[in-house]
Amino acid sequence: MLVLKNVRYKKNGRAILRDMTVQFEDGKVYAMLGNNGVGKSTLASIIMGLEAYREHEGELYLDSISLKDLGVYERAKLGITLALQEPVRFDGITVREYLNLGGKQRLSRDEIVEALKLVGLSEAYLDRYVDATLSGGERKRVELASIVLLKPRVVVLDEPDSGIDIMSNEMIKAVVEKLKSNGSTVIVITHREEIAMMADEAYLMCGGRLLASGTPQEIVTFYKKLCDNCNHVNSPEDNEGRDGESR
Numbered sequence: 001m002l003v004l005k006n007v008r009y010k011k012n013g014r015a016i017l018r019d020m021t022v023q024f025e026d027g028k029v030y031a032m033l034g035n036n037g038v039g040k041s042t043l044a045s046i047i048m049g050l051e052a053y054r055e056h057e058g059e060l061y062l063d064s065i066s067l068k069d070l071g072v073y074e075r076a077k078l079g080i081t082l083a084l085q086e087p088v089r090f091d092g093i094t095v096r097e098y099l100n101l102g103g104k105q106r107l108s109r110d111e112i113v114e115a116l117k118l119v120g121l122s123e124a125y126l127d128r129y130v131d132a133t134l135s136g137g138e139r140k141r142v143e144l145a146s147i148v149l150l151k152p153r154v155v156v157l158d159e160p161d162s163g164i165d166i167m168s169n170e171m172i173k174a175v176v177e178k179l180k181s182n183g184s185t186v187i188v189i190t191h192r193e194e195i196a197m198m199a200d201e202a203y204l205m206c207g208g209r210l211l212a213s214g215t216p217q218e219i220v221t222f223y224k225k226l227c228d229n230c231n232h233v234n235s236p237e238d239n240e241g242r243d244g245e246s247r
């Protein structure tokens with residue numbers, strides 16, 4: 001189980017995450033919803049232990065292991081993975097090589113082709129380079145295939161649909177289902193209702209806090225009702241929210 005206990009994160013005196021306590025159980029899929037700037041990607045970066053986000057308050061545990069002093073490499077070794085919003089780019093590395101990077105042993109061609117198929121890419125992509133010659137959407141798909149092959153313990157997908165056409169919700173669903181069937185804990189950050197609905201549980205984030213939790217249907221309804229016309233400011237100019245003041 002991944003546990004966050006009283007996690008707070010400040011940047012330049014501004015509270016970005018405020019007292020987040022949450023438990024992500026093994027093998028479950030979670031959707032994190034919330035408007036732009038509420039702290040979703042920050043939460044993802046803190047879970048992964050990205051260098052710029054190591055200076056936070058509160059505790060993170062994977063089972064009984066404290067993640068506090070562990071960097072990205074050590075967390076990756078424990079099976080924690082993050083797919084950022086921006087699609088991956090690795091100049092000079094082919095799709096086949098990239099998909100083989102994370103595994104303990106070399107994957108067979110069939111395994112790789114199967115993962116590519118899952119994300120809607122043919123084997124013609126095997127020898128393409130993971131660089132700007134692939135479209136953003138294609139690189140996103142390749143990244144999703146790599147995560148499926150990696151079989152992570154915990155994966156945070158930060159807007160896996162970004163750059164992916166709306167017709168491909170089924171592909172993302174297939175990826176999430178595959179991860180779940182492999183036993184991964186999946187935390188999906190999304191604005192898209194169809195993607196949120198794939199989760200077992202959902203959370204609504206607002207102003208660096210978890211505002212509500214429930215079924216995806218409940219949270220999507222709540223999100224639409226509450227956040228659609230909300231003037232709640234999450235931008236850095238938001239002085240009101242400095243230093244953990246509650247609102």
Ligand SMILES: Nc1ncnc2c1ncn2[C@@H]1O[C@H](COP(=O)(O)OP(=O)(O)OP(=O)(O)O)[C@@H](O)[C@H]1O
Binds near residue numbers: 037
């Ligand atoms: N390193 C940083 N320096 C300054 N401000 C930061 C930093 N990291 C995050 N922020 C600010 O914290 C707030 C939360 O950012 P975050 O990227 O977590 O939002 P988000 O919920 O993922 O938004 P979106 O839906 O637009 O991706 C934003 O106002 C952002 O500008």
